[in-house]
Amino acid sequence: MVIELVKEEVFGEKSPLGYTETKFFTFDALELESGEVLSPVTIAYETYGTLNEKKDNAILICHALTGDAHAAGVSKETGKLGWWEIMIGPGKAFDTDKYFVICSNVIGGCKGSTGPSSINPKTGKPYGMSFPVVTIKDMVNAQAKLIEHLRIERLFCVAGGSMGGMQVLQWVYSYPNKVITAIPIATTLRHTPLQIAFNEVGRRAIMSDPEWMGGDYYGQSFPANGLAVARMIGHITYMSDLSMKEKFGRKLRNKEKYGYDFEAEFEVEQYLKYRGETFVQRFDANSYLYITKAIDYFNLGDNKDLIKRFYNLPTKFLVISYSHDWLYPPYQSREIVKVLKYAWVDVTYCEISSTYGHDAFLIKNAEQEHLVTHFLNNAYAKLKGE
Amino acid sequence: MRHFERFDFKIIFDIIEQGSKVLDLGCGDGELLRILTEHKSVRGVGIENDEKMIYACVSKGVTVEHGDIDEGLPDFPDKFFDYVILNFTLQETKKPKKVIHEALRVGEKVIVSFPNFAYYPVRFYLGILGKTPRTKALPYHWDETPNLHYFTIKDFIEFCERENIKIVFYKAFTEHRLIKFLPNFFAEKAVFLLKGA
Numbered sequence: 001m002v003i004e005l006v007k008e009e010v011f012g013e014k015s016p017l018g019y020t021e022t023k024f025f026t027f028d029a030l031e032l033e034s035g036e037v038l039s040p041v042t043i044a045y046e047t048y049g050t051l052n053e054k055k056d057n058a059i060l061i062c063h064a065l066t067g068d069a070h071a072a073g074v075s076k077e078t079g080k081l082g083w084w085e086i087m088i089g090p091g092k093a094f095d096t097d098k099y100f101v102i103c104s105n106v107i108g109g110c111k112g113s114t115g116p117s118s119i120n121p122k123t124g125k126p127y128g129m130s131f132p133v134v135t136i137k138d139m140v141n142a143q144a145k146l147i148e149h150l151r152i153e154r155l156f157c158v159a160g161g162s163m164g165g166m167q168v169l170q171w172v173y174s175y176p177n178k179v180i181t182a183i184p185i186a187t188t189l190r191h192t193p194l195q196i197a198f199n200e201v202g203r204r205a206i207m208s209d210p211e212w213m214g215g216d217y218y219g220q221s222f223p224a225n226g227l228a229v230a231r232m233i234g235h236i237t238y239m240s241d242l243s244m245k246e247k248f249g250r251k252l253r254n255k256e257k258y259g260y261d262f263e264a265e266f267e268v269e270q271y272l273k274y275r276g277e278t279f280v281q282r283f284d285a286n287s288y289l290y291i292t293k294a295i296d297y298f299n300l301g302d303n304k305d306l307i308k309r310f311y312n313l314p315t316k317f318l319v320i321s322y323s324h325d326w327l328y329p330p331y332q333s334r335e336i337v338k339v340l341k342y343a344w345v346d347v348t349y350c351e352i353s354s355t356y357g358h359d360a361f362l363i364k365n366a367e368q369e370h371l372v373t374h375f376l377n378n379a380y381a382k383l384k385g386e
Numbered sequence: 387m388r389h390f391e392r393f394d395f396k397i398i399f400d401i402i403e404q405g406s407k408v409l410d411l412g413c414g415d416g417e418l419l420r421i422l423t424e425h426k427s428v429r430g431v432g433i434e435n436d437e438k439m440i441y442a443c444v445s446k447g448v449t450v451e452h453g454d455i456d457e458g459l460p461d462f463p464d465k466f467f468d469y470v471i472l473n474f475t476l477q478e479t480k481k482p483k484k485v486i487h488e489a490l491r492v493g494e495k496v497i498v499s500f501p502n503f504a505y506y507p508v509r510f511y512l513g514i515l516g517k518t519p520r521t522k523a524l525p526y527h528w529d530e531t532p533n534l535h536y537f538t539i540k541d542f543i544e545f546c547e548r549e550n551i552k553i554v555f556y557k558a559f560t561e562h563r564l565i566k567f568l569p570n571f572f573a574e575k576a577v578f579l580l581k582g583a
Contacts, residue, residue: 334461341462
């Protein structure tokens, strides 16, 4: 108890889940969509709650571009709260008193799962750019291995926002009989040219940083400037015109008058600078390249094929979008809903009004909590025949 | 016999066959769909524009889509549903004619209900008091009503003739009573069953 208190003082974060720990699962090999084989493959994952005897209460949470396996609780390693602490925990939307919640780091990432910064067993050096290109489908196939390892036959729910939402859709596509309910949030059936363009600018920023060195910078340098710029671009697309106005206005940082120079003097400039600088301390530049590429390649299929594929599927969907999300605008969620309706799949859709942009699903909001809580409650009661 | 708190629900419930495919336009809190799903095993979807109502539907486990029916129903192929329901929705739409035709396109049959603007207390308000009517079926002040169109049973029958829409039957009622004598005068509300010509 005393130790816990001390830790709490050190970290300053509290969670009803207490401390959580990242675990690892390694398997032999994964054949990738590109035809290449990744071997061996390690998956970093965390779990919250208890898997019941029938193993029908498992929920897989899929993270977005820069997320990780640490979705909830206070990390034993870093002392930080999980990225979806607002949604996961006892009595929360993903209720850990009821459900067994799993979150794993995607392959290609840099938070414990095999990625470009992992050691290539053939060379004894980090992969760098020799790491094979992975896709959303590959990420999902790797997760499926983890689920198999946990001896779970069917997932009660797969949920996630943004790139996490793409994984949700891919899960249902690839393993239609293994997903009872699906919650794709602020996502799309396929990446659009606008979305690819933003990612490409981010990648070019990294690759044109001299410190990137063709991706072989490990142990020598780090393309911090390039990665920071990539993150700044990303952050702009995650906010909205309105939320930026509300948050920053035209306020200057620590001064009253313009400096008539090129220092970061507007609040918004300072904020982006700060976001960029903190990001480079926690994320690998090559992973940023690989994951954004995976997102850009994402195209679940054309609508006609998808309708055929999903026809009469018993999986229940809850699709959520956010009104001021201009990166994955509501029309893209409605497209998902349209395909599912044509296929006679049970789908509930809500566009939540929020002044926040794409990031809204990561920010505490009662609407999202309500939708997910009740959607899961009803589906779980049905599953249990109540 | 089931007990219905709302007489319109009872009329609609009796029309719809077991296991039908149903689209409820402007489904509100989803209560009608919930009853139909539970007791008639319909495959039902609701469309609702009011975000708060979406949360009510989800609480009940009713499948609902957040959308504006005035924009049409481009997401649905022709004759996708057995029944399309417009239960006290039509008078709140911007383009009732377009909405009805879209409903007839995607549904084999269409159920429309609305408050009758020629109901005698309504006539009293307008004709004698010279005020915008406020009755049980039309409870709002003029400045905050969601109703955009006011029409009568007679109006609606004429509309259907004009638009070449077949009226299978209609039931006019006040409270829990069917009104057969001078319905355009004595009935507060009406439910129509329509078919495309």
